[in-house]
Amino acid sequence: MKKLLLILLVTFIAATGVFANGDNESGNNTQVAVNTNALEDAANAYFADMPGSRIIKSEDLFVKMDAGEDMLILDIRKADAYEKSHLKGA
Numbered sequence: 001m002k003k004l005l006l007i008l009l010v011t012f013i014a015a016t017g018v019f020a021n022g023d024n025e026s027g028n029n030t031q032v033a034v035n036t037n038a039l040e041d042a043a044n045a046y047f048a049d050m051p052g053s054r055i056i057k058s059e060d061l062f063v064k065m066d067a068g069e070d071m072l073i074l075d076i077r078k079a080d081a082y083e084k085s086h087l088k089g090a
Helices: 002-019 038-048 058-066 079-084
Strands: none
Touching: none
8 A cells, every 4th residue: 555655656746747847838938036035035134234233132121121112022933832921012
């Protein structure tokens, strides 16, 4: 049974590779490059112009928050972890 499934999987992958290019009747073989890391590139560009380190100790962060400093806090944890606890305003 496993051997049959393996053969079917290999056949499917091979067929997908053969037919993935499709039928290009126009003869135009131009390929379009897609930037899949646009968000990462935008974040890197944003932080590239920031002076110094963007890493801050938690104690210093809380002092700045208590002082009412204007800042952007981005919490990137999964939803269940965020629900358990998160920084105010994140």
